[in-house]
Amino acid sequence: MIDNPIIEISNLNKWFGNFHVLKNIDLTVNKGEIIVICGPSGSGKSTLIRCINRIEVHQKGKIIVAGTELTGKIKNISNVRKEVGMVFQNFDLFPHLTVLENLTLAPAWILKISKKKAEEIAMKLLTRVQIQDQAFKMPGQLSGGQQQRAAIARALCMNPKIMLFDEPTSALDPEMVKEVLDVIKQLAHDGMTMICVTHEMGFARQVANRIIFMDAGEIVEENHPDEFFSNPKWDRTQKFLHQIL
Amino acid sequence: MSSDTCSDTHGGLLIFKPSPDLPPPLVAVGIIAWLKKNLFSSKINSLLTIAGVLFLWKTIPPLASWAIIDATWTLSPNPDTINPGTTEKTGACWAFIFVKFRVLMFGLYPEQFLWRPILAFAIFVLVCAITIFRILQTRLLIVLWFLLPFPLFFLINGGMGLETVEQSLWGGLMLSIGLAAIGIIMSIPLGILLALGRRSKMVVVKSLCIGMIESIRGVPLITILFMASVMLPIFLPQGMDINNLLRVQIGIIFFSSAYIAEVVRGGLQAIPQGQIEAASSMGLKSWMVTYLVVLPQALRHVIPSLIGRCVALFKDTSLVIIVGLLDFLGMIKASAQDPEWLGYDAEAYIFCALIYWIICFSMSQYGKSIERRNQW
Numbered sequence: 298m299i300d301n302p303i304i305e306i307s308n309l310n311k312w313f314g315n316f317h318v319l320k321n322i323d324l325t326v327n328k329g330e331i332i333v334i335c336g337p338s339g340s341g342k343s344t345l346i347r348c349i350n351r352i353e354v355h356q357k358g359k360i361i362v363a364g365t366e367l368t369g370k371i372k373n374i375s376n377v378r379k380e381v382g383m384v385f386q387n388f389d390l391f392p393h394l395t396v397l398e399n400l401t402l403a404p405a406w407i408l409k410i411s412k413k414k415a416e417e418i419a420m421k422l423l424t425r426v427q428i429q430d431q432a433f434k435m436p437g438q439l440s441g442g443q444q445q446r447a448a449i450a451r452a453l454c455m456n457p458k459i460m461l462f463d464e465p466t467s468a469l470d471p472e473m474v475k476e477v478l479d480v481i482k483q484l485a486h487d488g489m490t491m492i493c494v495t496h497e498m499g500f501a502r503q504v505a506n507r508i509i510f511m512d513a514g515e516i517v518e519e520n521h522p523d524e525f526f527s528n529p530k531w532d533r534t535q536k537f538l539h540q541i542l
Numbered sequence: 543m544s545s546d547t548c549s550d551t552h553g554g555l556l557i558f559k560p561s562p563d564l565p566p567p568l569v570a571v572g573i574i575a576w577l578k579k580n581l582f583s584s585k586i587n588s589l590l591t592i593a594g595v596l597f598l599w600k601t602i603p604p605l606a607s608w609a610i611i612d613a614t615w616t617l618s619p620n621p622d623t624i625n626p627g628t629t630e631k632t633g634a635c636w637a638f639i640f641v642k643f644r645v646l647m648f649g650l651y652p653e654q655f656l657w658r659p660i661l662a663f664a665i666f667v668l669v670c671a672i673t674i675f676r677i678l679q680t681r682l683l684i685v686l687w688f689l690l691p692f693p694l695f696f697l698i699n700g701g702m703g704l705e706t707v708e709q710s711l712w713g714g715l716m717l718s719i720g721l722a723a724i725g726i727i728m729s730i731p732l733g734i735l736l737a738l739g740r741r742s743k744m745v746v747v748k749s750l751c752i753g754m755i756e757s758i759r760g761v762p763l764i765t766i767l768f769m770a771s772v773m774l775p776i777f778l779p780q781g782m783d784i785n786n787l788l789r790v791q792i793g794i795i796f797f798s799s800a801y802i803a804e805v806v807r808g809g810l811q812a813i814p815q816g817q818i819e820a821a822s823s824m825g826l827k828s829w830m831v832t833y834l835v836v837l838p839q840a841l842r843h844v845i846p847s848l849i850g851r852c853v854a855l856f857k858d859t860s861l862v863i864i865v866g867l868l869d870f871l872g873m874i875k876a877s878a879q880d881p882e883w884l885g886y887d888a889e890a891y892i893f894c895a896l897i898y899w900i901i902c903f904s905m906s907q908y909g910k911s912i913e914r915r916n917q918w
Contacts, residue, residue: 350823352819375822375825378823382823382824383823385816385819389816389820391821391835391839392839393838393839393916393918402821402826402834403824403825407825435918436918451824452824455825
């Protein structure tokens with residue numbers, strides 16, 4: 298792949314109180330690349346991707362996202378955030394708005410798109426994730442899988458350059474995992490830059506360009522998926538894969 | 543497995559068909575089932591039901607004959623046959639209420655201008671109806687309610703061509719509703735601001751809000767009214783004169799907003815952090831996150847207690863009697879003590895209770911309807 302970095306992280310350190318969650322993280326993500334982050338719980342995977350759109354603030358090191366440096370005090374964080382879509386483990390749709398309103402909220406208020414145009418875009422995206430017939434329902438009336446697909450569509454509504462997924466299938470019933478992963482695969486196929494924290498190893502092997510294994514706040518191994526699964530470099534990786542496969 | 547569950551096979555596989563739904567047994571539905579479930583579910587409940595029926599049996603008939611059957615509804619056309627204060631009948635004398643009706647509703651408001659508060663009341667009822675039947679969008683409704691006090695105040699107070707009516711003459715239900723309505727309209731937004739301020743990260747704002755909420759909640763309303771009415775004029779610089787009614791109104795607004803702030807804060811705390819993260823991850827600025835995502839949900843959570851506060855505020859206005867304002871309850875009391883009409887306390891207070899109940903019950907019903915409409 299041609300080097301065209303869209304995210305550059307160097308020497309990133311973060312503490313929660315005295316707890317050192319992220320230790321000297323270096324990571325560069327190229328445009329169109331699909332990165333899967335895995336590792337045991339508490340290893341700092343979620344914190345790492347949450348630093349990328351500054352939902353968490355780091356204390357040391359440098360993060361550059363789409364040309365903007367997220368270090369120190371920055372004024373227009375919302376300019377960076379609208380380039381980075383994020384999907385959460387618990388969907389976090391807004392329960393007081395219909396699915397369609399969930400999608401049009403940010404475009405209407407941030408991109409200042411007209412209501413009609415925003416709804417048009419939203420319907421297109423809902424069709425893309427195949428829940429166009431749920432547009433006028435409240436999120437509470439949808440199944441978990443449908444909610445997560447709506448959440449993906451909501452993030453896509455801002456037309457982001459990067460998508461972050463924080464364990465998007467962990468809260469889903471087994472029957473619904475596939476429908477969500479299919480949507481993410483489709484996105485990957487369309488060339489979206491993605492970082493995905495997940496335990497779905499089959500999915501990781503299929504779509505990832507690189508797999509990153511984290512433990513205790515550090516990147517232990519960074520490898521090509523085939524190598525990662527068949528021939529891991531580190532004993533810690535091997536042990537982890539042993540536990541989950 | 544029963545035979546109808548898998549009557550078909552397809553490619554060697556049994557095909558699963560769910561069994562059909564059957565109607566419930568007769569003892570589980572209908573009147574008898576309802577009685578059994580709600581009134582006679584256990585020995586103790588059966589006893590309580592019987593005791594309750596006996597109690598009503600003993601109390602309702604005499605009450606009904608006092609209040610309705612034996613009651614006097616009209617004034618006798620010939621005042622010589624009956625002395626005021628004594629009636630032929632043994633029941634209630636509702637004529638008392640009719641005679642005192644004007645004072646109870648409007649206080650000592652001069653009779654020739656009475657059309658003004660009546661018109662104001664009609665407009666108020668109209669706006670209530672518009673609100674209840676949702677004729678306007680929520681946003682317009684809020685604006686309408688904020689603007690409403692100005693024309694109504696002008697109508698009742700006078701000025702700009704209309705003859706001014708001294709505020710000391712205002713009273714009765716008009717005063718109660720006025721104080722409560724303006725109190726509610728002003729204290730909800732103020733309470734929301736205080737609640738948001740209390741959660742602010744800015745230390746000065748936060749401590750100001752906490753200080754205000756806690757010091758107001760630490761004193762009874764009577765103290766605040768007394769301060770506003772008696773103490774405040776002493777502290778105000780000379781020449782600066784805020785009239786008594788306005789001071790009392792401000793006292794009520796501050797008192798109520800401190801409580802509403804705490805109610806709203808409860809709702810704000812119930813909103814999961816994930817909602818805020820999801821909203822801000824799309825680039826919404828923090829005031830948008832609060833206004834579009836957090837507040838609508840928080841307010842929905844606290845509708846029951848918010849309505850409770852409004853009902854309490856309406857009833858609390860009866861305390862203004864201690865600073866010399868004669869609201870509805872004050873007028874009831876004054877009427878019951880009228881030397882020409884002694885002995886009608888029961889009628890006066892029952893009427894008072896009925897009016898308070900109708901208004902408070904309507905408020906809670908309206909609250910319920912908002913809850914139902916905003917279910918998700």
